[in-house]
Amino acid sequence: MTDSRDSSVQESSTAPIKAVKLRHPLRTTFAVVIALLVVAFVWDAATREAYQWPLVAQYLFDRRITQAALITLTLTVLSMILAIVMGLVLAVMRLSDNPVLKAVSWTYLWLFRGTPVYVQLVFWGLLGTIYRSVTIGIPFTDVAFFTAAPFEFIDLFWLAVLGLAFNEAAYMAEIVRGGILSVPRGQDEAARALGMSWRQTMLRIIVPQSMRVIIPPTGNEVISMLKTTSLVTALGFSLELYARTRAISAQIYATVPLLIVASIWYLLVTSILMVGQYYLEKYYARGVSPQRATETEPTQTASFAAVEPDGTGAAGGSDTIATSKGEHR
């Protein structure tokens, strides 16, 4: 600051530095080129016959389409909730000391990750045919306690939810496991040293901390699930967005405009989900971000003490998530 050599150029003081900004000619050129390309594409698309924009406008808010979008969203949310719960259970089983639970979890993952979701959905659709009736009784005797046709009365919608959730649970299990493993061992030790049980340690200490790592890839999975719902026609369910738009386009002999309609709705729903993810991440980053930034030197965290906790939490949140995502993806 008080370097005497600089004083010939500019008076050194605590006044803000006035300097000519560094220019980035390449960056500017590139931006201009991209802008031109985008304009050209949009202009072309707007005037091209094949897109049939009037049809897009006509069907975008068609009642059948909006209903289908709502069903797609419901399908996504319900199957994800079920998948997250199942994934949590599977991950905890995999990490437990119990070899039986470990083996069950491993086998589940092997089966449901090892086969295509489309194939699984076809199987779910056929369950009613394969298991016309199920009898509970004593094997090799005529004793039967009751007989039921379990899949006969299940709505196709719920079958789709189950089919999607059972597949997704296998992936969620690995995401949750990664999150749990990311929590430092010392946390588990500190909790146990305080006399907390395994259950309390998991629910109160480990899982809440792992959420920070679990949420970003789970957001990915939710968005991926939104699009995977378009596969549930495999088990005969046809009220979701993609099947609905295909059906309409077949009626009116117009494929492209309805594909655009479907894409717009998928994008819209994805955007809504991303907003939700942002707030979840912010919540689970509480208390953690400032420490993470200076983890190697705990004493430096003192400098954060002056900052409002909420303020740093929000600012540091996205930062933290970015690093954790890098580690686990």
Next chain:
Amino acid sequence: MSSNPMVRAEHIVKRFGSHEVLKDISVTVERGQVACLIGPSGSGKSTFLRCINHLESINGGRLWVDGDLMGYRQRGDKLYEMSPKEVSRQRADIGMVFQSFNLFPHMTVLENIIEAPTRVKNVKKQAAVATAMQLLDRVGLAHKAKVYPGHLSGGQQQRVAIARALAMEPKLMLFDEPTSALDPELVGEVLDVMKGLAQSGMTMIVVTHEIGFAREVGDSLFFMDGGVIVESGDPREVLANPQHQRTQSFLSKVL
């Protein structure tokens, strides 16, 4: 008095795989005493400390805390493994302070302290908060109750960790190198809290590199190297006049 010591460890053996970390360790710590464990890193002192509250299970020997065999139940000649629940109950009476603090980062200081009393001992929240505030006052951090650990300095975090352990009203406190992760200027505040605790009559076992603390506060000193206790006795005597050559060479490096 020696008939009922707080900690009695006899012939403790601990192996990790084929590596024998502890070889025949015998230690007795009387009630209200402060025992200091010193020794080079890798000598097994932290492992021994973790055996005392059964964070590590032992492979040989017997370990009693306050007359209770840790981790096992003895009927006749047979030992029975305790259930995790019973082990948790035993641990609840033994406080532990770690080198890296291990505060729960997603909870405020106050939440950190009341977590175990309310969940493990079913203390009413109001009572737990009152106790926690007293303890925070004792470690000089009452004004930080609502702050997350990440906003505290290392020394402050360690003092909160001590308060958290004390909130369970332990009969024994274990300290695993409590000042080793701290910047030099923050060591003093933590040692002061520990001294106060020792003066209040708490039984403490302290793994430390702070020779000064051992000399001033310690009632007994154990020097460990290579999984055995090389030398032990009154800290002032051992430190001033070490008998064993390994003790001498270690002390010449750290003093």
